[in-house]
Ligand SMILES: Cc1cc2nc3c(=O)[nH]c(=O)nc-3n(C[C@H](O)[C@H](O)[C@H](O)COP(=O)(O)O)c2cc1C
């Protein structure tokens with residue numbers, strides 16, 4: 394079976410693990426339901442294309458397994474007899490429509506074309522057929538995935554069936570790793586900058602893949618698999634009617650409006666959370682927080698919050714929950730390990746509303762590091778948040794770093810270890826999500842005036858330069874007032890410095 398061969402022979406260990414787990418879910422469903430009782434919801438999108446090939450492989454392996462036990466010999470080829478449902482609407486892209494029909498013909502899919510809304514269509518389907526379970530290409534980052542598991546009954550008010558989501562825990566990167574490794578056809582729109590496809594009314598190519606030809610100035614879009622940050626796959630959704638593709642702002646997957654400059658640099662924000670009673674009692678000074686702020690600032694990221702919480706699952710969960718929604722990225726450190734006080738990973742899981750479960754890949758690393766004492770059930774360290782965890786590997790790291798959607802768990806305990814982990818994250822920018830943004834242009838000015846005298850000119854400056862961050866501090870009560878101007882445009886910080894000079898008496902600003 395070509396898909397099974399391509400993936401199992403690849404050297405992408407992460408992809409192999411994802412594939413193995415998805416096949417397990419499919420085979421489990423095929424053991425629970427007869428082939429007449431299952432259906433595959435296919436719409437020509439990238440996720441459902443992945444699912445199609447997983448189902449073909451899963452069905453083949455299931456049949457092969459059965460034929461070994463039941464008939465005593467392997468079978469080389471099996472048809473794919475699963476009922477396939479496609480909800481076709483007038484607002485479907487023609488490319489999606491033709492790809493869906495062509496794929497159905499290539500793989501001999503028995504397609505039911507439904508021209509009703511999802512709910513009515515499913516009611517009609519279930520009335521006419523004994524369908525009990527439907528396979529969907531829903532992934533954890535999709536808005537519709539909230540609260541779903543790999544097997545989730547349909548919602549209250551919907552006709553009764555089991556939703557089976559074999560690729561629920563797959564990331565955007567996993568989807569493309571699968572499609573490219575198995576070399577299967579996918580809809581041509583993904584080669585034209587579309588990264589997630591809805592209707593023709595709400596979908597445009599993703600701005601983050603836009604490039605301008607330096608010779609003729611023409612704009613074009615790179616293929617979807619080159620999107621550096623999978624969290625932004627829906628940035629091309631829900632914008633068509635309101636703004637053109639080259640608009641200055643776009644939406645990220647969490648629905649926030651994000652500022653984007655002319656070079657398509659998003660202004661990223663981060664939060665930093667330290668976990669440790671020892672920081673709160675003053676026994677130990679937290680040095681990592683300050684270092685992280687400096688590192689993030691150098692990358693052009695704005696740090697919106699740094700907090701310290703107790704070694705307590707609920708304290709961690711509350712803080713992560715608050716920060717993950719308001720920041721592009723959350724960095725958390727401290728309390729990582731097997732001790733009773735090491736609550737960070739469990740707190741992150743609780744913040745996302747998922748349980749922790751043994752992670753085979755992580756366990757393998759632990760086994761190499763601490764030997765056979767590390768067994769799945771006993772080792773708390775191998776229990777990671779289920780369905781949302783991505784392991785970030787780097788040759789310089791003894792253990793991969795844990796990333797749960799937009800939360801990165803750092804295991805560093807001192808600055809030297811932090812430096813190593815940080816450099817790895819930067820090198821892994823695609824998967825870590827730690828993208829380099831336009832650097833900040835900063836200017837520090839010294840004012841030898843009282844705060845009272847500086848207050849009015851600085852207030853005026855703030856109104857004239859709302860795009861800059863204007864901060865003031867003193868290193869001593871008698872010393873100068875230090876004004877810090879920061880923005881993404883060097884010329885603007887220079888102009889603000891000049892404007893402030895003009896507002897003050899001569900000789901006051903240095
Ligand atoms: C086969 C199938 C089953 C679905 N079951 C449910 C369900 O149980 N509950 C629900 O709220 N939505 C259900 N939906 C609707 C989806 O959650 C979602 O609204 C739809 O896929 C549109 O996604 P989009 O807005 O990203 O295009 C189902 C859709 C399909 C195709």
Ligand SMILES: Nc1ncnc2c1ncn2[C@@H]1O[C@H](COP(=O)(O)OP(=O)(O)OP(=O)(O)O)[C@@H](O)[C@H]1O
Pocket residue numbers: 434435436437438439440441442478479480481528529530531532535588589590591
């Ligand atoms: N019109 C449809 N007909 C049949 N199934 C659908 C339809 N729309 C959505 N689905 C099901 O819901 C899943 C999730 O849809 P979603 O749009 O998130 O993914 P996709 O279309 O496969 O990929 P993309 O994110 O690139 O659009 C699909 O994989 C498919 O199983």
Ligand SMILES: [Mg+2]
Pocket residue numbers: 436438589590591
């Ligand atoms: Mg889609």
